Amino acid sequence: MASRFVLIENIRDSRPGKMSEAVEEEVLLPRHIKYAKRIMGVLPTETQGLDTSRMTILFFGVSGLDVLDGLSEVSCQDKADMVDWIYAQQILPNKSHSNLYQCGFRGGSFIGAPYQPTSSQNEVNISYNTSHIAMTYTALASLLVLGDDLSRVNREGVLAGVRHLQQKDGSFCSTAEGTENDMRFVYCACCVCYMLNDWKGMDVVKAAEFIKTSQSYDHGIAQGPLLESHGGSTFCAIASLSLMGRLDSTFSPAELERLKKWCIRRQQTGFNGRPNKPVDTCYSFWVGASLKLLGIGSLVDSAWNRRYILSTQCSITGGFSKWPECHPDPLHTYLGLCGLSLNGEKGVCPIHAALNISQRAADWLKTLHTNT
Template structure:
């Protein structure tokens, strides 16, 4: 495998992700927004958004078309947010969809997160986002234990929740706690999150090993540890949630995940995406400089495809959108030339995060 970072190949890979995908991606059609985010943010990280200049407005309009808006009497406000695609057949224009809602239609917390980030990356000012309905929708997703579901669940006691996307309830774990915190941070509005409950859920999810699982009593995992620590950083609650001893154990667990690249759990093979998940966690804990960047970079380059571009999870495997994106993010963390620096907590370029900060200043000046 080439030991040179093939930037031009990766640019072409992300361009293809936004144009046409192999048939094996069909099962991800309802999460098209998130796959799109990997392509958009991947190009941004490579400082190559200019290749989208002719399509930028069309992409922004497509993203806004996925926003589920409240009807005139707010009967569906618990379902608001951004869909992952038009799988249900709703009209391209959000206003038309508002007038003719589909009973089982619903936003999805992960796609809301990636939609908002994509808009920021593309330079949009978020003026088209119905902030009130998005934050209200978040409140319906938070559970008693502080975790979040990805879509609203049905309830016999609330007639508004009878026709929800998943009447029996959805998964609820650390991934969606992170998404909720990112959405609230982006919109500069935390009314949709009970911070105390969310922090307690994260605290309860720390395992005996020192890492953090998807929920209480679950195995510590690199992905869920990132979600937990990034959520606490965005809430400005990291050192309130964990004491000095717990932070030390957490750092030790994370730094121990490096073999050549990083693994997600003990006794598991290394995987490209954990160079971001664990690497970004160490960055947030001010520990990344203690990693072996040479070993980490070397492993990631072994997984890059010299023909098509993109990264795979393992050497000699087919690259995919997720690992290609997090491979680029991992290379950013080790300081690879030609890649933008990251805002690790939001999982976006620092340039995009700076644009978001300017949006916040504008909102605050008008309030």
């Protein structure tokens, strides 16, 4: 620990002006609420490349509002409309169940299928109408945040679609067409199975083995075996094992201690994702949540972490950016808020570190599990 604090002191000396500016800065909660509401509506032209990921953008907005305790500013009708839109993106099994491997949720209505929230638009067999595992995760998470009871989720189809994506090595692809497979999608699969309270969607033993073999020589965890360790993939691995209840059985006490040290060393003024890389707002969540799940969240230097996050806060439009003096974006805004939540920031609601949703939404999920 001594070396970490020496490193922090060195950074303090090298950037005294920049960090001192943020010492007394406040979190601009009303402006961040407006930013979250804005990204749930119309996005600027330069974000048109995100059209296939509308579900995730909606999640950043809805869950961001929840973390800001601002969902009361959304009308009941708007919430109901959002829930209907999410369900309209669900790909349901056809009569013969020949498309089970495609089932789940897609990122939006970009394929041209008509928007029909009260009836299935999925009866038409479209070969490229397939789910995406990250969109399935964010769809279910958004439904929980909005207070939905998940009663319209076709569990058989969702779990079959997720199971189809698991590879022989235990990892997961993102879509049935066969795409990159790595730790991100293992995490999404674990979240889906946990939220549906049904682990038939994956082989948990193989998934845990994949995570185990993805620990790198420096004790961080990579996207897969023999790759570079990274803060994001480390979170995905730790959170996945936590949701599976296999963290302590997958890694030995010695391995966990070395993993903890790797995570602690990611803190500079804020957190970085890899050694010798600049700090970045999003890692206040990826690494901060990892430390919490590992039981050592108290070792985070909360004051310095807060100062860095606030140095990326936009005082005009609201939102947070990757680095200071950059434009805010939905991902860094949401994860910056989650980082502040882990810090115990006043006015920011507690989060469930493993699921990356508010604790309130996680408690609602627990109620659903209890009543089924």
